[in-house]
Amino acid sequence: MRILITGAAGMLGTDLNRELSRDFEVAGAGLAPSTDSNYTQMDLSITKNVASLFSRFNPSVVFHTAAMTDVDACETRREEALKVNLEMTQILADEANRSGAMLIFFSTDYVFPGDKRGELEENDEPKPLNFYGETKFRAEKYIQQVSLQYVIFRITWLYGIYGKSFPRTILERAKNQKKFDIVADQIGRPTYTKDVAGVMRKLLLNQTFEKKINTVYHLGNQDSVSWADFAEFILKQAGHEDARVNRITSDVLNRPAKRPANSVLCLNKIKTELNIEVRSWKQAVSDFVHEFQKQDAAGQQMHMMQDIK
Numbered sequence: 001m002r003i004l005i006t007g008a009a010g011m012l013g014t015d016l017n018r019e020l021s022r023d024f025e026v027a028g029a030g031l032a033p034s035t036d037s038n039y040t041q042m043d044l045s046i047t048k049n050v051a052s053l054f055s056r057f058n059p060s061v062v063f064h065t066a067a068m069t070d071v072d073a074c075e076t077r078r079e080e081a082l083k084v085n086l087e088m089t090q091i092l093a094d095e096a097n098r099s100g101a102m103l104i105f106f107s108t109d110y111v112f113p114g115d116k117r118g119e120l121e122e123n124d125e126p127k128p129l130n131f132y133g134e135t136k137f138r139a140e141k142y143i144q145q146v147s148l149q150y151v152i153f154r155i156t157w158l159y160g161i162y163g164k165s166f167p168r169t170i171l172e173r174a175k176n177q178k179k180f181d182i183v184a185d186q187i188g189r190p191t192y193t194k195d196v197a198g199v200m201r202k203l204l205l206n207q208t209f210e211k212k213i214n215t216v217y218h219l220g221n222q223d224s225v226s227w228a229d230f231a232e233f234i235l236k237q238a239g240h241e242d243a244r245v246n247r248i249t250s251d252v253l254n255r256p257a258k259r260p261a262n263s264v265l266c267l268n269k270i271k272t273e274l275n276i277e278v279r280s281w282k283q284a285v286s287d288f289v290h291e292f293q294k295q296d297a298a299g300q301q302m303h304m305m306q307d308i309k
Helices: 011-020 047-057 071-076 078-099 131-146 166-173 193-205 227-237 268-274 281-308
Strands: 002-006 025-030 039-041 061-064 102-108 150-155 179-183 215-219 244-248
Touching (some): 011 025, 011 193, 047 078, 061 078, 071 131, 102 131, 166 281, 179 227, 227 244, 227 281
Parallel strands (some): 002 025, 150 215
């Protein structure tokens, strides 16, 4: 099986590449640079580039992770957000149809307004509060209307070791900062990219995608938390016992893009239909903190070696 990953140099794409390469022939592509030999640096919002890539590699499955995920930037740079999040997806969906490939698309909890009491189910009506959510919802609709073989996974509060994320920001700032103002009126499921990649590998190995296609699933680590409590847990896991989290409301930040108050995606469908149940977010974050500290220590040691030279 040949697998193509868009945005393969990104946070989720990197972990997908590492995990899936254990069992499958994998190629990556995207705008960001990468040193991987199986990676092609190109603009995937240009139709001829995508057509050439598909022609050369002939993938059976396409994991589409490339996206403009800076929510506030999407609000102020709408033309760019449309190009990356919608138009690129349309081009990939069309090319996947022509080549007979299945398209796996990663969407977001931000397609919902977040005003529901209780967990958000796959068939709840999307109504995005911000333009990022709007672009992802429009991409979802295009795939559902056009794609012959697809699966859409909505994921909430994604983080990983290979990119910018909330846990990484907290840990980097904690080196010199002891007080954090963190929003306490938004809740969600922190979701580790490594766990998402592991789920995708399991589904491919079990050939599950062939049986359960043309639908939407919610995916994430178990249990939910507010941003403020999430930050507190990260700090304690990393040994920053003297750090303090000051709980604030969303309106204090006055960001360009509104965020949903409730981002807790219901995981019943993916458990029932695909037999997928991911570990708790606390277990995943503990692993992330350990991995971050290893990476950070290695980086400091490298700098010391350079200083000695």
